Amino acid sequence: MAKVKEIYNAHLVKIDELSSTVRNFHFEFPERPRFDYRPGQFVMVEVPKEGKTSRKPYSIASPPHWPNKIELCIKKVEGGYVSSYFFELKEGYVMPMEGPLGVFKLKDPLPPHLLFVATGTGVAPLRAMIHTLLKDGHPGNMTLILGVRYEDEVLFDEEFKSLAAAHTNFEYIPTVSRPQTWQGETGYVQDVLLRHYPSPEGRQIYACGLVPMINSLLETLGKSGYPRETIHFEKWT
Numbered sequence: 001m002a003k004v005k006e007i008y009n010a011h012l013v014k015i016d017e018l019s020s021t022v023r024n025f026h027f028e029f030p031e032r033p034r035f036d037y038r039p040g041q042f043v044m045v046e047v048p049k050e051g052k053t054s055r056k057p058y059s060i061a062s063p064p065h066w067p068n069k070i071e072l073c074i075k076k077v078e079g080g081y082v083s084s085y086f087f088e089l090k091e092g093y094v095m096p097m098e099g100p101l102g103v104f105k106l107k108d109p110l111p112p113h114l115l116f117v118a119t120g121t122g123v124a125p126l127r128a129m130i131h132t133l134l135k136d137g138h139p140g141n142m143t144l145i146l147g148v149r150y151e152d153e154v155l156f157d158e159e160f161k162s163l164a165a166a167h168t169n170f171e172y173i174p175t176v177s178r179p180q181t182w183q184g185e186t187g188y189v190q191d192v193l194l195r196h197y198p199s200p201e202g203r204q205i206y207a208c209g210l211v212p213m214i215n216s217l218l219e220t221l222g223k224s225g226y227p228r229e230t231i232h233f234e235k236w237t
């Protein structure tokens with residue numbers, strides 16, 4: 001029997017500006033308890049368009065243990081209908097959404113070293129995974145490699161720095177592909193990964209980003225000996 005579509009009314013309570021093109025939208029569920037979900041999953045939002053409804057997937061950027069809320073971290077795409085709609089929203093807006101959806105989840109058994117790799121808002125599902133693992137006292141090592149083009153586009157920078165300072169098993173490596181005054185890592189995420197961790201031994205990768213980024217990552221890491229089954233990914237179209 002087909003699963004019945006369950007729609008929740010999510011109330012927009014707060015908007016954080018993370019960069020000139022990315023905002024983090026906080027939603028709460030005062031009408032009935034929020035759906036349960038696994039870190040890495042997404043919601044399908046519904047917005048009105050020409051008398052009909054336009055539906056788009058957005059990864060849940062917050063971990064399930066943050067009570068009765070979710071956060072969506074959204075980039076405004078030039079000419080994009082739904083992402084631009086989000087950037088017009090004010091606090092108090094009620095957005096219908098279906099969730100949870102998707103199979104991008106942490107898979108047991110976890111390896112000794114988890115490598116999380118994202119570009120831009122692709123960090124959203126990984127942020128949910130990282131917060132969950134740290135809260136659960138995951139004993140293994142974790143590294144987040146977060147790539148952006150310009151240095152003022154690094155998302156949740158202070159938050160990841162604080163997590164790295166508080167947890168010796170969490171390492172944070174932001175990287176910028178078009179640096180100006182940036183002193184940190186530069187280049188593409190897959191090259192940074194190989195510079196730090198050339199051997200796949202004891203490691204698995206969880207990666208999220210647009211199709212070209214994931215394809216380049218798979219190709220580069222495949223040539224460098226990372227077996228395909230150690231790379232878990234979600235490609236955004």
Ligand SMILES: Cc1cc2nc3c(=O)[nH]c(=O)nc-3n(C[C@H](O)[C@H](O)[C@H](O)COP(=O)(O)OP(=O)(O)OC[C@H]3O[C@@H](n4cnc5c(N)ncnc54)[C@H](O)[C@@H]3O)c2cc1C
Nearest residue numbers: 056057058059073074075077079080081082083121124236
């Ligand atoms: C499982 C899943 C989860 C996702 N989670 C997120 C998320 O957490 N945050 C987020 O910001 N996005 C996320 N996306 C992408 C999101 O669903 C939309 O595709 C994106 O917001 C563009 O929708 P739009 O209606 O604004 O653009 P559209 O009106 O559909 O597209 C307009 C044009 O922009 C191009 N385009 C689409 N996306 C991009 C992009 N990112 N960069 C440059 N050009 C683009 C299209 O090819 C098209 O030519 C996710 C996608 C998937 C499949």
